[in-house]
Amino acid sequence: MRAVRQRTLIIDNHDSFTFNLFQLLAEVGGTEPLVVRNDERSWRELRELTFDNIVVSPGPGRPDHPADFGVCRDTLVEADVPILGVCLGHQGLGHVHGARIQHAPEVMHGRLSPVRHTGTDLFQGLPQDFQVVRYHSLCLARPLPADLVETAWAPDGVLMALRHASLPRWGVQFHPESIATTHGRQLLANFVRLSREHHAPRPSRRPEAPQERTPPPPLGTFRVHHRELRLDADPEQAFVALLGGREHAFWLDSSRVEAGLSRFSFMGDAAGPHSAVIHYQVNPRRLTVRRSQGIEEHSTELFEFLQQELTRLRVAPSGLPFDFQGGFVGSLGYELKHDCGATTPHASPDPDASLILADRLLAWDHLERTVYLVALAPEHEAAQVQAWFDATESSLRALPPLAPLEPRSGAS
Structure with a gap:
């Protein structure tokens, strides 16, 4: 043709x-x-x-x-x-x-x-x-x-x-x-x-009988790609410089740094090629997924959808010292009890769940003063992942040094 x-x-x-x-x-x-x-x-x-x-x-x-x-x-x-x-x-x-x-x-x-x-x-x-x-x-x-x-x-x-x-x-x-x-x-x-x-013409969908989309086909065998940087970068400074202007960004920050406890912080956004932004409403049930390819509408329950996605994105152990290596980040509302069999008399005007599927993130090891760049992607996309690693590392190393803290008034 x-x-x-x-x-x-x-x-x-x-x-x-x-x-x-x-x-x-x-x-x-x-x-x-x-x-x-x-x-x-x-x-x-x-x-x-x-x-x-x-x-x-x-x-x-x-x-x-x-x-x-x-x-x-x-x-x-x-x-x-x-x-x-x-x-x-x-x-x-x-x-x-x-x-x-x-x-x-x-x-x-x-x-x-x-x-x-x-x-x-x-x-x-x-x-x-x-x-x-x-x-x-x-x-x-x-x-x-x-x-x-x-x-x-x-x-x-x-x-x-x-x-x-x-x-x-x-x-x-x-x-x-x-x-x-x-x-x-x-x-x-x-x-x-x-x-x-x-x-290109798209298949028509009648509003009165919307056709539910099937989950996207597997993109290949996903694996966790990572790069370890011996870099004592400040997380707050990095978040502002790299992600501060993003509409969908997250920062899971450790308030206490103790060995074996809150040692790691994570940050990222929904700009990666396999990322998604998910909003879910219990009643009436509506699940919206925004990917780089477009917007999807589903009528399945949130937990069923998440199970399908996690199955598609299953990866082998990576050997990294932390468990979160890409996946879902966000908030779940009390109204989700409805999908677990409980009664929910209150209906919120806001989404009952809002999640990011993060396929790229930065992980801070506060104990070892190390930054990990992490990407969830098929093996055949290794070159694109390395390009993102290079650009992100360059941005981190270009951050100016932090100014020394001024002593408080009256301090010796």
Whole structure:
């Protein structure tokens, strides 16, 4: 079966690289893109055109300056088709969704960098440390807001790519259209594939008789990947820097550090590729699961669903000195007694259970002054896991040292 052609709208931010983008997108999309300059038409006019996805091109200036970004901002706010932002477009995508723009550590004009990435979405099938061309003096500040997820990084710690947590939107800081970027064509082909998948017809479901989804098929044999860091990092400082802006983050903190007792602390979020956010209501029964692939609705009881998931994610012993190595974190309400046979006269307006399925986490061994990076993933995703380990370790080691405590007034 021939692939469905994808028509791309390129919004040109007056950049010389736009024609390179045009050529590559014509090849991988099967038809020539439509190119419109950022000061040529309004979004009201653009939305009347026929296209399947949008690419916001590189260009000079700043995305937070209307004169430089033109119709791109309205497009990023209003459009409901897949979007790829390149360089300036990447920064604009981040800015529209709450990210802060800052000066890069070093001005990059036509310089090469290797890129580490998650191996998903735009980077599916691409090797680690492939070379990319960078032309930028600005970048997005890390950590990103909760709606955005980091997907690639340069050795200098600058964010090289992101995706939106729930919308079909991606951004790359580098130039995939440059001849010196080694896998740029494949990256753009991946964007076209993602656009094609977004537009693919979905089976209809009648509201009056919703069909219950079966559990997702096994993703392979999961195992616990880990990296041990002899690093005396401060947990509070790390949480603020790495996870403080996340919508769904957790920190299981030990208030007392005693051998054999509360020795370990754990923190993480719901940004991993196998993570999920679960909300459950007892009466009427409703179980909502938000994964990276989309939102699922179930009518099963929570404990039955959890058993299915734990069976799917069963792993062999890892030898780590702590038991929590990925899994469910959250809160269970008193109303769950109903599912155990008890009477529950009170009904809460809030979810009766809210849980995160955490597939990536940081574990602090306060006794040994060690940090463990832990990921729950199939063996074939080892390269993506190592990329996350590298990026997280780099962020931890970049934390500034804590200032010494000031002595209290009157203390000797």
